[in-house]
Amino acid sequence: MTDRRYEGKVVLVTGAAAGIGRGVAERLATEGATLALGDVQGDRLEALARDLEAQHGIRALAIRYDAGDADSCRSLVDQTIAAFGKLDVLMNIAGILAWGHFTETDDATWQRLMRINLDGVFYVTRHAMPHLIATKGAIINTSSTSGLTGHPYYVAYGATKGALIMFSKALAVEYVKQGVRVNVICPGAIETEITKDVPHPEGIDNELWHRIFPKAGVSGTSQDMAAAYAYLASEEARYVTGAVLSVDGGMTAG
Numbered sequence: 001m002t003d004r005r006y007e008g009k010v011v012l013v014t015g016a017a018a019g020i021g022r023g024v025a026e027r028l029a030t031e032g033a034t035l036a037l038g039d040v041q042g043d044r045l046e047a048l049a050r051d052l053e054a055q056h057g058i059r060a061l062a063i064r065y066d067a068g069d070a071d072s073c074r075s076l077v078d079q080t081i082a083a084f085g086k087l088d089v090l091m092n093i094a095g096i097l098a099w100g101h102f103t104e105t106d107d108a109t110w111q112r113l114m115r116i117n118l119d120g121v122f123y124v125t126r127h128a129m130p131h132l133i134a135t136k137g138a139i140i141n142t143s144s145t146s147g148l149t150g151h152p153y154y155v156a157y158g159a160t161k162g163a164l165i166m167f168s169k170a171l172a173v174e175y176v177k178q179g180v181r182v183n184v185i186c187p188g189a190i191e192t193e194i195t196k197d198v199p200h201p202e203g204i205d206n207e208l209w210h211r212i213f214p215k216a217g218v219s220g221t222s223q224d225m226a227a228a229y230a231y232l233a234s235e236e237a238r239y240v241t242g243a244v245l246s247v248d249g250g251m252t253a254g
């Protein structure tokens with residue numbers, strides 16, 4: 001592991017209370033980052049921030065926010081700047097999952113996915129961009145293998161994740177001359193809580209469903225993901241922008 005690669009850098013991580021976001025926060029703390037951590041689970045986030053400060057001698061600020069609310073997204077960035085005075089890296093990781101038969105996708109589910117997975121990233125990123133231009137910073141967005149390839153029963157979720165890929169690439173080009181790098185990561189099957197409260201769809205075609213399972217038969221971990229986020233946002237990736245990085249154990253390889 002590269003030592004203290006993030007010393008002096010302010011990194012905003014959304015979705016940091018659990019799963020991949022938490023793994024990223026823990027990894028960046030070991031590398032010396034100053035962390036602004038955003039999540040809707042305020043208490044859990046606060047406990048994580050205190051732990052990371054105690055264990056790694058860094059500064060970590062827990063900010064409760066709701067990705068589905070524009071004002072809350074704006075306030076997340078404002079609180080980061082008020083606390084630390086600048087922003088070097090934005091990692092958009094917060095997201096939710098819903099799956100099921102396409103015709104049974106109700107309006108509320110569709111809109112909730114769009115609001116949290118897509119609108120939330122738009123609001124946070126738009127508000128953060130002037131600060132990232134000032135530092136020639138970096139953005140990492142979080143898509144999915146469902147944004148790259150057609151996953152049955154994931155139509156609405158896949159639509160949000162597919163959109164995030166083009167959102168990231170277009171941003172990368174628009175801001176390339178201002179020195180802001182934008183990349184997007186597509187996790188495969190990673191062991192987290194994202195499926196915890198999402199009931200399995202009933203009456204599905206198992207042959208189709210199993211197509212989306214990892215080829216090697218094992219899932220990845222939040223630590224596997226954190227290594228990729230930590231690389232892409234670091235100086236070592238200074239020539240990498242507009243990239244779509246799959247971290248999926250070969251799920252989308254063929």
Ligand SMILES: NC(=O)c1ccc[n+]([C@@H]2O[C@H](COP(=O)([O-])OP(=O)(O)OC[C@H]3O[C@@H](n4cnc5c(N)ncnc54)[C@H](O)[C@@H]3O)[C@@H](O)[C@H]2O)c1
Binds near residue numbers: 068186
């Ligand atoms: N786990 C996987 O297999 C996998 C695969 C592909 C993509 N992803 C993506 O990775 C990201 C992280 O997922 P994860 O697996 O770590 O899930 P997770 O459920 O473990 O963590 C997601 C975090 O986002 C937060 N969050 C949810 N709604 C929010 C809201 N409205 N406002 C603020 N925070 C909110 C949750 O509280 C949680 O801490 C998501 O964008 C997800 O779509 C995950």
